[in-house]
Amino acid sequence: MHRSTTLNLLLRTCPAALDMYDAHVPYDREVYQYGVAAHAVMEAIVKQPDHDPAELAESVVRELVTNGRSFYGHAEPPMDVHAATDGRDVALGWLARDFDGIDPRWQAETMLSVDRNWNPCEHRNAWLHAIIDVTGPCTYEDEEMAVEGVLHRDWKGSWVTSADDLHTLQLKIQTCLVAANNPDAAFIRRQVTNLRTGQTFSEDLWMDDEGRETLAQWRRDIAHVCAQAEAVGPDGRRVARPGPRCGGCPYVLTCSDATQGLPMGWTCDRDEYTDIVQLARYYAIIDAMRTEMAKTLRHATKEAPIIVDGGEVGYQARVTRVATDDAPEALALAWFKPDNWSQWQRENEETLGLLAAAKLGAGQIKAIGMVLFPGRGDSAIAEFKEMRADLEDATLTEKTGAVFGVTKGK
Numbered sequence: 001m002h003r004s005t006t007l008n009l010l011l012r013t014c015p016a017a018l019d020m021y022d023a024h025v026p027y028d029r030e031v032y033q034y035g036v037a038a039h040a041v042m043e044a045i046v047k048q049p050d051h052d053p054a055e056l057a058e059s060v061v062r063e064l065v066t067n068g069r070s071f072y073g074h075a076e077p078p079m080d081v082h083a084a085t086d087g088r089d090v091a092l093g094w095l096a097r098d099f100d101g102i103d104p105r106w107q108a109e110t111m112l113s114v115d116r117n118w119n120p121c122e123h124r125n126a127w128l129h130a131i132i133d134v135t136g137p138c139t140y141e142d143e144e145m146a147v148e149g150v151l152h153r154d155w156k157g158s159w160v161t162s163a164d165d166l167h168t169l170q171l172k173i174q175t176c177l178v179a180a181n182n183p184d185a186a187f188i189r190r191q192v193t194n195l196r197t198g199q200t201f202s203e204d205l206w207m208d209d210e211g212r213e214t215l216a217q218w219r220r221d222i223a224h225v226c227a228q229a230e231a232v233g234p235d236g237r238r239v240a241r242p243g244p245r246c247g248g249c250p251y252v253l254t255c256s257d258a259t260q261g262l263p264m265g266w267t268c269d270r271d272e273y274t275d276i277v278q279l280a281r282y283y284a285i286i287d288a289m290r291t292e293m294a295k296t297l298r299h300a301t302k303e304a305p306i307i308v309d310g311g312e313v314g315y316q317a318r319v320t321r322v323a324t325d326d327a328p329e330a331l332a333l334a335w336f337k338p339d340n341w342s343q344w345q346r347e348n349e350e351t352l353g354l355l356a357a358a359k360l361g362a363g364q365i366k367a368i369g370m371v372l373f374p375g376r377g378d379s380a381i382a383e384f385k386e387m388r389a390d391l392e393d394a395t396l397t398e399k400t401g402a403v404f405g406v407t408k409g410k
């Protein structure tokens with residue numbers, strides 16, 4: 001059986017990732033947990049519209065951090081408290097912002113399944129299946145008519161959710177499943193809601209000739225992805241494509257195809273490092289692994305760096321120069337050289353506002369100094385060098401921050 005989530009994984013990574021998903025290979029789920037919590041809170045609120053949302057949210061958090069959730073019958077471990085409370089805040093934040101609120105006719109977490117012929121069927125016989133965050137009735141109204149349709153909405157916890165999410169495979173699968181289960185619907189209202197910003201992106205797909213052809217095309221596209229998910233080699237495994245697709249793959253640290261793609265047996269043969277396609281593949285895999293390792297190590301070294309032979313991995317204090325609060329005015333004074341500074345300030349508030357909003361960094365301030373007082377190296381006029389230094393002193397200050405990385409021992 002295919003699920004919208006696993007097909008999405010295939011499209012983001014490669015078919016071999018599904019082998020690992022099916023084998024329940026563990027991976028770091030921390031990054032997804034707040035989204036899981038936000039969905040659980042929204043589910044409770046949609047299912048019980050007469051209850052106080054804040055109270056419902058707290059009871060969901062308590063359940064998640066003590067018992068964990070159950071996903072398709074698999075019990076998951078209790079959730080990190082921060083992730084659960086972050087998810088709660090995201091969900092309640094949306095509710096406080098949304099003017100339309102929750103329609104009591106909505107249904108939460110509807111499980112929809114179809115067989116290979118796109119006929120609705122029971123979950124155990126399903127060829128394709130998805131859980132839809134919200135389904136329910138909706139109305140199209142204009143001056144001439146009012147028509148009832150079917151809504152499906154997807155909650156998204158990501159900041160970057162936009163109208164583009166209406167065109168993802170995941171949403172197309174949901175629409176096809178909703179259409180199969182509502183064959184008489186006049187239209188399907190497709191929505192994604194960005195819980196962070198409160199925006200809902202919406203599009204009505206009318207079940208006229210054009211809409212039906214759109215659905216038919218989506219079904220053909222989905223069938224191709226399902227076929228790729230079903231294709232296995234003589235060894236019974238799905239094909240692996242180690243390379244750029246490993247970036248963001250949750251299995252990159254446990255995937256033997258990715259590690260076998262690495263230059264472990266590097267022979268220093270000139271062909272190896274002049275084959276730029278192979279080199280690019282190595283680079284992509286190593287980059288993906290490095291990113292995944294950094295997630296764990298950032299967490300593990302919050303208190304102190306880890307000492308390894310000849311150096312450390314973790315956070316180090318780094319002093320950088322940043323603009324002072326007075327920098328916009330000091331730069332304007334040096335650049336415009338007004339005769340009457342007080343009067344200039346009064347008449348040019350917008351220019352000062354623009355400079356402050358630009359949040360100039362040390363690089364830009366130094367570049368401005370080079371334009372005002374040009375000259376490098378020995379040829380620079382000593383007076384100009386001094387004036388540049390004075391400008392930097394007036395506009396930059398030192399700030400200590402923490403930078404994660406590798407430090408070599410001395």
Ligand code: SF4
Pocket residue numbers: 013014015016017240241242243245246247249250251252253255256257258
């Ligand atoms: S790590 Fe790379 S090769 Fe392995 S499953 Fe993920 S995308 Fe495929």
